[in-house]
Amino acid sequence: MANTTPSTALSRTETINLIGLVSVCATIFVRTLEGEGEPLLASLALSGFAFAASYAMIRWLGPTFIKAGLKGRDMSKLNNTHYIPECMGAICAVVYLLIIIVFIPFPFYKDIVVATSGGGNRDVVMNVDFVQKGRLLHKFPHSKLASFLSAIISLQSITLLGIGDDLFDIRWRHKFFIPAFASIPLLIIYFVDFGVTSIVLPTFLQPYVGRELFDLGILYYGYMAAFCIFSPNSINILAGINGIEVSQSIVIAVLLAFNDALYLMTPYPHPATDSHLFSLYFLLPFLGVSLALLIHNWYPARVFVGDTYCYFAGMVFVVVSILGHFSKTLILLLVPQIFNFVYSTPQLFGLIPCPRHRLPHFNARTGLLEPSVTTWEKDRQPHPIIAQVLRILAQFKLLRIKEDEEGRFEETSNFTILNLWLVWRGPMREDKLALEITAMQLAVGLFGLFVRHRLALLVFREDNLSIRGAV
Amino acid sequence: MANTTPSTALSRTETINLIGLVSVCATIFVRTLEGEGEPLLASLALSGFAFAASYAMIRWLGPTFIKAGLKGRDMSKLNNTHYIPECMGAICAVVYLLIIIVFIPFPFYKDIVVATSGGGNRDVVMNVDFVQKGRLLHKFPHSKLASFLSAIISLQSITLLGIGDDLFDIRWRHKFFIPAFASIPLLIIYFVDFGVTSIVLPTFLQPYVGRELFDLGILYYGYMAAFCIFSPNSINILAGINGIEVSQSIVIAVLLAFNDALYLMTPYPHPATDSHLFSLYFLLPFLGVSLALLIHNWYPARVFVGDTYCYFAGMVFVVVSILGHFSKTLILLLVPQIFNFVYSTPQLFGLIPCPRHRLPHFNARTGLLEPSVTTWEKDRQPHPIIAQVLRILAQFKLLRIKEDEEGRFEETSNFTILNLWLVWRGPMREDKLALEITAMQLAVGLFGLFVRHRLALLVFREDNLSIRGAV
Numbered sequence: 040m041a042n043t044t045p046s047t048a049l050s051r052t053e054t055i056n057l058i059g060l061v062s063v064c065a066t067i068f069v070r071t072l073e074g075e076g077e078p079l080l081a082s083l084a085l086s087g088f089a090f091a092a093s094y095a096m097i098r099w100l101g102p103t104f105i106k107a108g109l110k111g112r113d114m115s116k117l118n119n120t121h122y123i124p125e126c127m128g129a130i131c132a133v134v135y136l137l138i139i140i141v142f143i144p145f146p147f148y149k150d151i152v153v154a155t156s157g158g159g160n161r162d163v164v165m166n167v168d169f170v171q172k173g174r175l176l177h178k179f180p181h182s183k184l185a186s187f188l189s190a191i192i193s194l195q196s197i198t199l200l201g202i203g204d205d206l207f208d209i210r211w212r213h214k215f216f217i218p219a220f221a222s223i224p225l226l227i228i229y230f231v232d233f234g235v236t237s238i239v240l241p242t243f244l245q246p247y248v249g250r251e252l253f254d255l256g257i258l259y260y261g262y263m264a265a266f267c268i269f270s271p272n273s274i275n276i277l278a279g280i281n282g283i284e285v286s287q288s289i290v291i292a293v294l295l296a297f298n299d300a301l302y303l304m305t306p307y308p309h310p311a312t313d314s315h316l317f318s319l320y321f322l323l324p325f326l327g328v329s330l331a332l333l334i335h336n337w338y339p340a341r342v343f344v345g346d347t348y349c350y351f352a353g354m355v356f357v358v359v360s361i362l363g364h365f366s367k368t369l370i371l372l373l374v375p376q377i378f379n380f381v382y383s384t385p386q387l388f389g390l391i392p393c394p395r396h397r398l399p400h401f402n403a404r405t406g407l408l409e410p411s412v413t414t415w416e417k418d419r420q421p422h423p424i425i426a427q428v429l430r431i432l433a434q435f436k437l438l439r440i441k442e443d444e445e446g447r448f449e450e451t452s453n454f455t456i457l458n459l460w461l462v463w464r465g466p467m468r469e470d471k472l473a474l475e476i477t478a479m480q481l482a483v484g485l486f487g488l489f490v491r492h493r494l495a496l497l498v499f500r501e502d503n504l505s506i507r508g509a510v
Numbered sequence: 511m512a513n514t515t516p517s518t519a520l521s522r523t524e525t526i527n528l529i530g531l532v533s534v535c536a537t538i539f540v541r542t543l544e545g546e547g548e549p550l551l552a553s554l555a556l557s558g559f560a561f562a563a564s565y566a567m568i569r570w571l572g573p574t575f576i577k578a579g580l581k582g583r584d585m586s587k588l589n590n591t592h593y594i595p596e597c598m599g600a601i602c603a604v605v606y607l608l609i610i611i612v613f614i615p616f617p618f619y620k621d622i623v624v625a626t627s628g629g630g631n632r633d634v635v636m637n638v639d640f641v642q643k644g645r646l647l648h649k650f651p652h653s654k655l656a657s658f659l660s661a662i663i664s665l666q667s668i669t670l671l672g673i674g675d676d677l678f679d680i681r682w683r684h685k686f687f688i689p690a691f692a693s694i695p696l697l698i699i700y701f702v703d704f705g706v707t708s709i710v711l712p713t714f715l716q717p718y719v720g721r722e723l724f725d726l727g728i729l730y731y732g733y734m735a736a737f738c739i740f741s742p743n744s745i746n747i748l749a750g751i752n753g754i755e756v757s758q759s760i761v762i763a764v765l766l767a768f769n770d771a772l773y774l775m776t777p778y779p780h781p782a783t784d785s786h787l788f789s790l791y792f793l794l795p796f797l798g799v800s801l802a803l804l805i806h807n808w809y810p811a812r813v814f815v816g817d818t819y820c821y822f823a824g825m826v827f828v829v830v831s832i833l834g835h836f837s838k839t840l841i842l843l844l845v846p847q848i849f850n851f852v853y854s855t856p857q858l859f860g861l862i863p864c865p866r867h868r869l870p871h872f873n874a875r876t877g878l879l880e881p882s883v884t885t886w887e888k889d890r891q892p893h894p895i896i897a898q899v900l901r902i903l904a905q906f907k908l909l910r911i912k913e914d915e916e917g918r919f920e921e922t923s924n925f926t927i928l929n930l931w932l933v934w935r936g937p938m939r940e941d942k943l944a945l946e947i948t949a950m951q952l953a954v955g956l957f958g959l960f961v962r963h964r965l966a967l968l969v970f971r972e973d974n975l976s977i978r979g980a981v
Binding site: 137184192202230 | 571578607655671673678
C-alpha cells in the first residue's frame, strides 16, 4: 500500500541520516538512563526521535492519507492537477504526544529515586513500607506531575478536535471555538491545582490601586480561555502559502525556548527555573516534529499540514506559557498574528465581503504571487463610511484599492498580512514570501523579547529575570 | 448539510424526551453545585447530559460522517445497497472525554474548599497567603488527581489511535498493538505515582512462598500492559452483528458498577471506597454514551460503531480496574471475551485459514443468520493432526464440520463465539443472537461476581469486601 508511488520511499541519503540521528539520540538517551536521568538531555534525545519518526511517517503515510480522502490540490502551482496529502500535521501531533508521554518519568526521576528503594542518588531515605502503600509519597511533587498531565490532556483534546475539523470541514463560525473545549482541562487543573489569579500591576498603576498584586479572580480564567481560543486560531488564519504555518510556529517556539534558556543561564538558580524547564520539555519535541513537517511542507510543498497542526502548535504555546506563567511574553511573540487578526476583522466580521479563500493570488504567467482581491460590483459598493476608511487605509499603504474613473471601487486587496506584504513588497515567488514573513516574525519576536527584558523596568518595578519569579 | 436525509432530525417525541432528561440533569447538577458538590450525583447528572448529547449528535452527524467517507454497508440485511455511517463510536468517545474533563473538579470539591478561602464546609482553615502561592496545598490529594488525569490521557490516546484505525484501516497484525501505546500513560503514572506491584497470594501458595504478598516488580507492568492490549482487542473481536459491541460493553460496565456499589453499601466505610467511587465516576458517563449508541446501533442498525468504540470501551474497563486495583474482577467479567479469543486463536494464528470477515452468514432466503464457514479445497486439506483435533472439537459440539463421502473436509464453521452459538442454537435472527449473547454475558458475569465475593475465601484468606482494601 505504501509503495503505490515511488516518492514514498526514503532515499538512501535520508535513510542514512535518519539512522545516524536515531543512533546519536539513542546513545544520549541510554546515557541519561544510566546516569541521573538528566531530563533536559533526555528531552533532546527524544526530540531527535520525534523528528526522525515524523519525517519517515510523513513520507510513508502520504498514500494512506490520500486514500482516506485527506488530500488537496496546491492552487499556487502551475501543475496543480494532482492531489497531495492533507492533514499531515496530525502525524506530528500523534508522534509528539507519544514522545511526551514517554518523557513523563524523566523530570521526576530524582523524586522517584528519593521515594523508592532503587539505587542512585538518595538524599532522603524513606520507610519502604510507606512507599509500598503508594499514595503517600509526601515528598513527591504531585502538583508538578498534575500540571504536566493537564498539559498533555489539553494537547490531546486539541488534536482530537483538530482531526475532527480536518475530517468534517467544520464551518468557520463553529470551529473558532474548538480550542475553547481544549482549554477546559487546562483551566480546570489550573483551578484545582494552582489557583493563582493575581497579576503584577505596572508601577504607574500601583499608587491608584494601593498594591502590587491585583487579583483578577474569575476574570483570570476568562483571560486564559480567551488566550486558548486566540493562539491556535491566530496560527490557523496566518496560512495559505507553503510552509508558512510551520515556519511561524517554529520561530515562535525557538524564541520561547531562547527565553527559557535565559532563565536557565542566570548565575544563581532562578526561582522560575522549574517553569522554564517545563516549557523546554514541551517545546523541544515540538521543534523536532515541526522541522520534519517543514521539510515536507516547504515550497514546493509535498504535503499540507491541515488545521490540526495549526491548532496544535497554538495550543503548545498556550500550554507552556500559561502553566509556566509567562503568557504576557507569548503575547509579545504573537504580535504579527495579532496584527493579522486585527487587520482581518473587517472581513471576518462581515463589514467587507469575505471570499471563501483569501490566500494570495497565483499569477500563472509570471509564476509569482500577487495580492488577492475582493471585487465590488458597480451596484454593490461599500457603505460611504467604510469607503472613506478604505481610502484612508490605502493612503497609509495598508490596502490596495482599484477604482474606476467615477471613483467606484472595483477591487480591494484582501485583509491578510500576506496580501498586505505583497502590496508593500510587490509580487514575489511563494517561497520568498514565506521566508520574508518568517524573517519578519523573527525580528518582531526578538524585539519583543528585548522589550520584555530590557524595558520592563519602565512599567514594572523589576524585571523578573533578575529578581523574582514570573507571574 | 445535516438535512440531506430526513432521518437526521430528531422526532418530536425524541426532542421532548431529551429536553426532559437534560432539564432533570441540569436541576440535579445545579443542586450539587449549591450544596457540597456531591460528586456521585454530579456524575449521574453529567451522564444524563452525555446520553442526550451523544444521542442527538449521532443522529445529526450521520451525513457528515458519510460525506467524509466513514460509511459502510450492512451485509446481514436484505436491502444492503445503501450506506450507513461508520465509526459513530468516535462521537461517544469525544462526548465522554469532554464530560469527564468537566467532571474533574467534583471529586476534589471538598479538598478545594479546604484549601481555598471560599465558603462552604471548612474543616481546616489554611493560611490564605499559603494558598495564593499555589503548589503548596499539602492537604490536596494530588496523587488522586494524577491518577484521574492519567486515566483521561489513556482514554484520549486510545480514541486518537482508534480513529486512526477507523480512517486508515490498519492491518490486523499492526492494530493488535495499538492499545499498547495507549497503555503507556497509565503504566507511567502507575510507576511514577503509585508503584504497588505486589499481589496477594492464594492461601494454598502462602506456605511455599512464606508470605502473604508477592512482589511481581517489573512483571506487574508487563501484566498491566498485556491487560491493556487484551481488553480492547477482546471487545473488538467479539463483533460483527448489530449491537453486540455496545451491548456486551454495557453489560460489563453495569456489572463493574454493581460491584462498585457493593463496596459503597457496606455498613461502615470500606477502605477501598475511594477506588470504587473513582470507578463509578468513569463508568456512569460511559453507560450514558453507550446507551445512546446502542439505540442507534441495535438491530436494524442505523449506524456502525467502528473500532474506536471497541477500543475505547475496553480501555475504560482497564483504566477503572487497574487504577481501582480490581483487575482480577474484570478478568471474571471478560470470561466470554477470553473464551472467544482462545477459541479464535487457531484462525488468528493461522493454523486454520482465516477469511477477511468471520461474521455469521446471512441467509437472504430465511432472513436468519447461520454459522459462517471456512471452505477446504480437495487438494488443500488440513494437516492430519489438525484434522484430528477438528473432529474432536466437532464431537464435543465445539465446531460444525462438513465432510464429503471420502472423509475430506468441505467446510468448517469459523472460530468465533457467535458462530459457535449458532451451531448450538441453530439459525436465528440477528437481534435474537445479539440478545442471547448479551444475556449469556450477563449470566456469566453475575456468576463471576458471585465467585469473586462468595468463593474467594476458599483461595484467599478473606474476601476484601468484608475486611481489607483490594490489592
